[in-house]
Amino acid sequence: MQQTLYPQFKILLVDDEPSFVRSMSLTLERYGINNLTSCTDPTQVQQKMAHENIALVLLDLTMPVLSGQALLGWLKEEYPHVSVIIFSGINQVDAAVDCVKRGAFDYIVKTTDQEHILESIKRAIHTQELSLENQALRAKLLSQDLNKADRFSDFITADPKMMSTFRYLESISTSSQAVLITGESGVGKELIAHAIHELSERKGPLVTVNVAGLDDNIFSDTLFGHAKGAFTGADKMRPGLVESAAGGTLFLDEIGDLSANSQVKLLRLLQEGEYYPIGSDQPKRINARVIVATHHDLMSQQQQGTFRKDLYYRLCTHMVTIPPLRERLNDLPLLIDFFVHQACNELNKPLLQVPQRLATQLQFHHFPGNVRELRALIYDAVSQSQHNELSLQPFTLLINNQEDRAFTSSIHFDENIPLPTLSQLNAILVETAMLRANNNQSLAARMLGISQPALSKRLKNMKTQNE
């Protein structure tokens, strides 16, 4: 099994008592916090900070030679972004206030119960993770570049909104927090989940589970597995898919359809990082990053009370929304070419020419099934094509219907206002087409159903009439 280090940065434990360092390390490791380094000699801290990627320090207050307070002052001066939690053998309000004033994240008495200590450490980790991601995100947004563009190569797009989504995903690639992907059915959420897994560089597998329609028992059995004898027919222990995803990613698709009971279990898994196989009282720890996706509007589901608020807010930390195809029409020609290539390859046909007007004409279609629908249409057209050009037959009904509908529903003449003249309408149409085509005359001409020279002539006429 792959051992993933958590968190992504190191935690330095400094205490002159070797027994405390040992027991604290064991406790943290038991709770999945295993990216640790330690020292019992406070004078070594300087060297460790210089050579290791440390973002959280757990510091004993009372040590010989160099006190925790002195080290805290030095750390806050030299490494202001590093969080420091102070541990003390005694509960001294003055010392606690002083440490917090000097910038300590928290002050903990060593005899405090373990849960409280862990809570504080988890909070510090979470704060550091968010701040590191924030820095990465800012750098990424400023740079405009993708470092690992190849990880997105299966997702065909030239859309600026998708490019910012890719940059955002790069900046959170090493985070251990869950990612929520939303968007209509068929927009490519599963492809994005694959890209996130690839970006994370986790060595383990990507395990996908469609949770729609799973009742709570099946959900638990599928994800958490069961112990031998847990129920009739459980004749041997079976590990769940959380375990299969160890060292990798667990992708839960259709999360908006999760039953209320299963939502509680998922929340616990995300919050505590633990789960119980059915019939076992031994908790197991998750060692996989979780990605969830849904085509539902989770925000309104949680407002209506069908999706737990706490789970929603937990999932929201990292969220991406993939726009529907009709909102990224620039992707149409790219996707058409891509699917024609793919279909010709798969169906063993020579590469077909794509009539240029296809993308323009398809712009009017609403694409309720998004890219999946476009893919199916292209595959159908490729299989029906007899000659070396893609047959437009499968699209005719769709194009005519949509063009007519788009046309008639968008044009309305108010009875109280005089009708425009034909030349006024002509000018409006030409200007709108030029605007939509980004001043590309060939494209605008195709939209208007005329040749490029004819459009150029009209533009010249309009110009002289205006002069």
Ligand SMILES: Nc1ncnc2c1ncn2[C@@H]1O[C@H](COP(=O)(O)OP(=O)(O)OP(=O)(O)O)[C@@H](O)[C@H]1O
């Ligand atoms: N941008 C894209 N480039 C190439 N192929 C795409 C793109 N987007 C989607 N596809 C293809 O469209 C189909 C549907 O994509 P996918 O299954 O990822 O959608 P989804 O959003 O997860 O849908 P659902 O909500 O129904 O699960 C797949 O065959 C996928 O490969």
